[in-house]
Amino acid sequence: MKRIIAQAIKELKQVTRDRLTLALALVLPLILLVLYGKVISFTVTGLPLVIRDYDQTPRSRQYVETLMASGSYKLVEAAPDEKPETLLAKEQARIVVIIPPQFERDLERGRKAEVQWVIDATDSNTATTLRGQAAALTEAFLREHGLKGAEIAPVIKAETRIWFNPGGDSDKYIGPGAMAVVLALFPPLLAALAMSRETEQKTILQVYVSSISAHEYLLGKTLAFFILAVAEWALIVLLGMWLFGIHFVASPIPFLVGTVVYLFCCVAFGVMTGASIRDQASTIQAIAMVCFLFSFLLSGFMFPISNIPASIRWISNFVPARYFIEITRDAFVRGGGWPAVWPSHVALLVLGTLFLFVAWRKMRNMQLED
Amino acid sequence: MKNLIQKITGMRLWALFVKELRQIQRDRQMVVALIVPPTIQLILLGFALNPEVTNLRLGVVDENRTAVSRELISAFVEGQAFQVAAYYQSPTELGRALSSGNLDAGLVIPSDFAKRFEARQPSTVQLAFDGVDSNRAGIASSYAQRTMMAFNQRNGLAPVKMESPVIKPNLTARVALLFNPGLRSSWFMLAGVLGILLVLNGSLVAAGALVKEKEAGTIEQLLMTPAGATEIIVAKITPVFLLLSCDVWLALLIMRLVFDMPMRGSLLVLFCAGALCVFAGIGLGTFLATFSKSQQQAQLLNFFVNPPIALLSGATSPLEGMPHWVQPLTIINPVRHFATIARGVLLKGAGLDIIYPNLLALFAFAVVLVGLSAWQFRKQLE
Incomplete structure (x- = not known):
């Protein structure tokens, strides 16, 4: 000893x-x-986003407003003749959102309308999150402007609790x-x-x-x-x-x-x-x-x-x-x-x-x- | 031609170079150190850093035990996101398993679930998530929501409220995932990690080679020869550089064979970037070596410098996830530029016209770091 x-x-x-x-x-x-x-940190905010609004109507602008109000993106300008692929390859943008012509008219008439999100998926984790955001924000846009159709009554409801860290604090x-x-x-x-x-x-x-x-x-x-x-x-x-x-x-x-x-x-x-x-x-x-x-x-x-x-x-x-x-x-x-x-x-x-x-x-x- | 060869082989630099090569040849350990760790590191990093949220361990308390409740449970398992880890008798038991970290999520189905289901009355199930990893818990709970929604849609009642009966707007977001449609996280990680490996191994090996001479006292002998400081350094660096450049090809081979990495751009451009990256690493290593008296000190100094270089490069985690005041600092990190180039060339098929700013930055780093170390080395000798 x-x-x-x-x-x-x-x-x-x-x-x-x-x-x-x-x-x-x-x-x-x-x-x-x-x-x-x-x-x-894997929580990413302020990603550069380019909007290609081919409709230029109040409705299409409302859609853009909903996206920007989420605070997750940074709107950047890009030359209008540049292809989305090139913008992503140059890392000028990580997301290009394309609103088609007649977006407003299709919506109003109940015809099928599609907004295209072109996402740089190099970083797969961020891309997964962005894909979820695309769906969620589109949904939010419809709800916000009373465009939501009939909803199905649920059979089951979930009562969700997050244990131990309900605030979602990643430091913990x-x-x-x-x-x-x-x-x-x-x-x-x-x-x-x-x-x-x-x-x-x-x-x-x-x-x-x-x-x-x-x-x-x-x-x-x-x-x-x-x-x-x-x-x-x-x-x-x-x-x-x-x-x-x-x-x-x-x-x-x-x-x-x-x-x-x-x-x-x-x-x-x-x-x-x-x-x-x-x-x-x-x-x-x-x-x-x-x-x-x-x-x-x-x-x-x-x-x-x-x-x-x-x-x-x-x-x-x-x-x-x-x-x-x-x-x-x-x-x-x-x-x-x-x-x-x-x-x-x-x-x-x-x-x-x-x-x-x-x-x-x-x-x-x-x-x-x- | 013969004259030229004679001229080269007669040069002092050539003699020094041959000496270094022989020294490395005898030093098996160093050759092994140049090949084995990068291979293991690349494979490990590619496999281990996987942020996907799948196979969540779900604990179930089924107080109902009917065909309907089992259907709900299987709805959770169907989507690959959840797997039933265990069944529990009571919510208390489930809670205990959740606090031991044995579960990621818990589901409690009440005893009157089937009865209410038959009666077309909505019932409530309880879902609990282990929130320690907030990111994962968030994704898990959204999976669960989606599962419930699908279950409701399949078994749902007729729509209750008809607020806007005239038209039903129909808008979807169509998502196109460019460059990595399969969302393979290893592609993202590997392209960046290659840069870390090149700089880190470059600096470790170069520092080792230089300090060894100091430690063994043979540096005095070298200095007594007519060779100048620059010649000594160049001769020291060249073999290490050549060996490490082979590492670039080795790494690309592993990426291709093990991880199916696409190679859409010019590999020559990538190799040039890799070589510059090795140069930057060697410059860094020799610079640190000039400050240290023993191998131990040199390596410890490397320990001091390497983690920040690796972590602040955006190689393993997105740059945009870093605090805002940190992001601009990454510009002075060679690995960051290499990661951009590697991802550009391999995944996006980018050419020189797109990546030249990063290539120039790497070039500047290589020149500055090697120049600085040569200058520092010479200053010490005088």
Whole structure:
């Protein structure tokens, strides 16, 4: 035990001496949190829209007014002889709405009228939303001007409730996830570097000849970077709660316990990577790949895990951030408490122990037997 | 001709270039690092970033258990949007499953549902959605509304109110989806992600190659040779550049084979843009390398610069979704310009006449970044 603590203290001293690394490790996550949380958004407004009104009647102008009143578009002018396709290709417009001649007359006489929406579908997600808006706004136009025909009496009505986040605040979705993803990056990075640095600079030989055993050495490293991770966690949670306007909706105990197992798991992953890879540059690449990319893509941070094809979805079972996101979303939004989240805690504990075990196997093989 | 070859091979630059090539050849790890991560990243990003809302997990409490109630449930499943995840005995149980995050939506059908249906009286079912992801919940609830509407239309009563009996206006919005009619999100993501990969890998590898020399102390030996700073840098950059340019073709091959990406414009134009993007990345990497003493520092600095470049490029999320004060800042991001070019060339079949402003911007970035790093490098040497 004494030797574990001694190893941890030595490690922390070494980290605090490298000011640049320490500063990056503490400040960078905060910047990332702001970037992740505030910059990425799939809610798009102010898209440039071009109107081709071939009718030029009060009715057609009313239609345009309805579109613009929604506040989702920015009306832009375009040369009248330019084809809609070209306008979209040049990104002068994202939508071209074409109102046909005799729009008013057809409407008034109950003949079939069609407004054409030409949408740039390059960004499929935005295009899906726009397609919905086209139908909804056309419907709204009819209703607003009393043009709606007879309606069918419904057999069933739905009483719809949106749980947990009735205001539709996207910060409540992104915020807790961003905290987990950002925390997944730096603790393992620093831990892995500290491990592979010893191998690269051959100071590991000194460790071998000392009386410290493999598990003491590993636990010492884990403890040191765990402490550092807790400091980072405190900064991130404070900033995150303020930035996203979220607070605990249930007892914070599952969250705090979850934090401990998650940080342990992340650091253990770093220790394992550092023990397996011998030079620092490749270590950084490996950590960047796994912790940055996997935590970002395979954790359910942006889109649900069930959307990923099964052939790569299984990887997400080994991504710690995936489980911690469940815990943070529960603590800050759902409030289901222990019954809802205990499996995530168990998974994190199992993963962390597994990572540390692999690292221990690697280390033990390198050390001579007593 | 022979003279020319002799002249080239006799050049100092050529000798340095050969040295770098040999060094890379021996450094298997670097070659692997240039091929494996971009391939994995491209495939992962293409598959994993999928914003579609399908297969929502629906929990059902059917207190009625009749043919009619089952018909309503199957109406939900028919549209592919929902799948029944589980049946529950009571709304409380359903609520518990919803708070554990095991469900996306819940449906409660009251016990008198069939009776009222036979009697032609409207009844009310309850729908609950997990609103944590507000975007998804919104789309899910509109799916549910549409399902209910279709069910009503199929089983509906005669119209009750006849407000405008004389004419029934008939207006529809016909939507034409250009460039990506199948609405495949991977097409959008991949075209942008390619830019991120080129700049990021360029900067990582270039920084690594330069700092390695510093770290090993061999940079002094290089400086003692008659070669000038510019020659050293050019010789260092060229092999990395050539290797990374191959990555462009590799990426295009993956896009074509794995994701059926259309290639409507000139691939040569896209390749030029890719090469400029690699240049910008290399310039960025060498610039960062001049500030760092060890590989570790160089990589950490890369960590500092890369996420903003990746996230503020509009490669994975729409530019228009960013806060308004951020949007103009993206103009100084090479990846943003590359993403515009890639989407233009691949999906829209755009030619030089449309994308030249972005190409010029990329060119400017490449020149400025490489020039800056060369200047900074030389300053350090003196």
